Amino acid sequence: MTAPQVTILGLLAAVIAAMASGRVRPDLAALAALLAAVALGLVPASEAFAGFGAPAVVTVAAALVLSRGVEETGLVQALADRLLPSGAGPTRAILVLGTIGAATSAFINNVAALSLLIPAALRVCRRDAIPPGALLMPLSFATMLGGMTTLIGTPPNVIVSQGRMGALGAPFGFFDFAAAGVPVAVAGLAYLVLAGWRLAPKRQGSTEDARDIAPYVVEVAVDQGGKADGMTVAALDEALAEHDGQVLALIGAGDRTRVPHGATVLGAGDRLLLEAEAEALGPGLGALGLTLAEKAAQGAGLTVAEAVVPKDSRLVGRTAAELRLRDAWGVNLVGVSRHGATRRQSLARIRIAEGDVLLLQGREEAVAALVGSLGLLPLTPRSLPIGSDRALRAIVPFAAGIAVAVAGLAPAPVALAAAAALSVALGAVTARTAYAAIDWPVLVVLGAMLPVADAMETTGTASAVIETVFATAGTPAPPIALGVLMLVGMTLSDVMNNAATAAVMAPVAVGVAQALGAPPDPFLLAVAIGASSAFLTPIGHQNNLLVMGPGGYRFGDYWRVGLPLEAVAIAVATPVLTLMART
Missing domain, CATH: 3.30.70.1450 (Regulator of K+ conductance, C-terminal domain)
Structure with missing residues (x-):
């Protein structure tokens, strides 16, 4: 290998190690890798930031804005509530919620799709006495499976589409991922419904709502001349801390409540909401010059x-x-x-x-x-009448953008960016909300890693690695090569950002296809599936972290359900992709 090839491999190894350690943010690690590649002459300075204007970055940003608009329509929650009758049980609950989640995440951000369904899942758990641990991990995995089926379902799909653009001069179509993604998603969902949920830990998790907090909220009044009379809220908080309590709100005229500033001075007759059990406060109330008024479930407002x-x-x-x-x-x-x-x-x-x-x-x-x-x-549900004018202003631009992209009337980045701009113009989302909806760290990872990935091709590193492996282990049959690509992608995505995984693996996939004399499409799809299958750890995908607390999961719980699911994905995808490689 040449010096530049060894250098780029060392740089990539450092990025993987930094992301896997959890001590360095993925976006900072990616940006540091880009700057190091420029300093070492692996990426021309004039092209250092070309990745930030790449179609993949624009597509992801536009899809996130459109997702936010659809997210706030309430359509997903309404469907979940309507299709889940009382006494459904875990199997039916996962079937219904998982199907809705997978279908939704094909078109909107995975995290948004999951966050919309968690409140419905927790309501089912409370109503039917189902441990949240039985539902939430399968639901997380179902939304990740659904993202494999379309161009905008997950960032790795957008990245491998750009890889195809470099190899063949044209990106993947909007639904080209469905050929392998749909069979994997269907088989994976069937596994989760029939067996996966039984392997998940059945802990209670945190499923609290306003009713759960009620016993901890008490209403008190400040006695004239008492210790609390003339005290600031901050000082009273310090005194209450000895009894594991705190001030929640001041109660004003008409029983309206407001959360006070710490510098607010209390006076005789002021009414307060405290967070603590009255029994725990005990004599402390009298010593502070506070009189217990009544139990209060929640203050108005x-x-x-x-x-x-x-x-x-x-x-x-x-x-x-x-x-x-x-x-x-x-x-x-x-x-x-x-x-x-x-x-x-x-x-x-x-x-x-x-x-x-x-x-x-x-x-x-x-x-x-x-x-x-x-x-x-x-984890709180958003609701908006499905037929409301605002809901239509969110759904119509999204549907139009997808239709234009599928019909080939405009490239996907252009069609989706126009749809996102139209959503803002129509008031489906405000400009501030649109900017807040964009996952900027993901865009930094994309923009920074794309030039580094390109350097693997320009330096011939991808080809050199493949030639070395083939010379040592022999030329593999296409099914073996496809399975290995998925397995490596799954392993990397469990410890580092899935977008970075796809960016690193896409040039390798193209190189393997060329070495085998096969079309690159199935090998790029193998990378997309592998990078989207972070099922073994809570740090591999934001969805897994999102359900960790509510489901009561621990770090080592995920592999119990996730390892068989990864095996199902490889077993289903390999023959499908092998058939594509032979046509």
């Missing part, structure tokens, strides 16, 4: 919402006291669930970790603003 902390959140490692959510956002943290166990006491001292489910309370608009700004993953 306040809402309770759950949200999952992603691994790259700036909340990770910080305590609730350091966050000062009430002062900054007007939102209370009233519970933290970790691995299915919910903590309500000593919240100020808990250090938040990735995968934690936060139970937040405040006015609806304040909670929504906090969740959106801090990048949390909400």
Whole structure:
């Protein structure tokens, strides 16, 4: 091998190690790799940022904006609620929810599709006494399977489509992925319905709602001349912390509530909502000059919402006291669930970790603003009348964009970008919401890794690796080569970003096809399926992390359901792709 080839392989190994370690953000690792490739002369400086204008990046960004508009129509939740009668049981629940999730994630972002279905799944669990652990992991995997079937279902599909553009001068069509993706998705869903859910841990998880918080909220009044009279809210919080309590809200005229700033000074007669059991506070109320008024399920105007902390959140490692959510956002943290166990006491001292489910309370608009700004993953349902004017303004541009792309009237990036712009123009989503909907770290990974992947071809690295492997192990038959490509993609995507996996593997897939004298399409599809099959760990895909807290899962739980599912995917996809390779 030449020096540039050895250098690019070393650089890729460093990127994989950095992403797999979990200590470096994938977007930062990818950007560092790009800059290093430029500094080492592997990527021309004039082409360093060409990846950010690539069709793949535009397609993913436009699809995310369109997904947000469809997400807020309430169509997915309505279908789930309508098709799941009482007493359905785990098998039917997974069949219905998994089918809806797979079909939805073929057209909208996987994470959005799953987050829309989790509230419906948890309602079924509460109603029919089903452990959330039995439903949520299969549901996560079902949405990931559905993403394999279309161009915009998942970023790896968009990346291998760009790889085809480089190899053959034309990208994949919108539904070209369905040839292999649909059989894999159907077989995978059948496995999850019939056997997969039985292998999942049956822990209770965090399935709390407003009713669950009720016993922990009490209403008190400030006594004249008591210790709390003249105290600030922050000072009262410090005093209540000794009894594992905190101030939630001030109750004003008409029983309207508001979350107070820590500097607010309390006076005699003020009414407060406290988060604590009255029995736990005990004599402490009297010592603070507070009189118990009544139990209160929730203050008027306040809402309770759950949200999952992603691994790259700036909340990770910080305590609730350091966050000062009430002062900054007007939102209370009233519970933290970790691995299915919910903590309500000593919240100020808990250090938040990735995968934690936060139970937040405040006015609806304040909670929504906090969740959106801090990048949390909400578990609360959104609802909008399906036939409403706004729903039509979201669905019609999306459907039109897909129709234009499928008909070949315009390239997919152009058609979807135009549809996204039309959605914003029609008010289906605001410009601010559109920007917030875009997963910028994913776009950075795409834009940074595409030039690095191109360097594998320009330096001849992909061909050199393949020649070395073939010379050592012999030239494999197409089924073996396809299976190995999927297996390597699955392994990498379990520990690193799936978009980066696809970017690294796509040039290799093209090189293998050329060495075997076969068309590149089935080999690129093998990479897409492998990169989208991160079923063994919670860090491989955001969906797996999203269900970790609500399902009560632990890191080592995923392989129990995921390993057989990966075997099913390889077993079903290999003959389909082999047939494509021979035609």
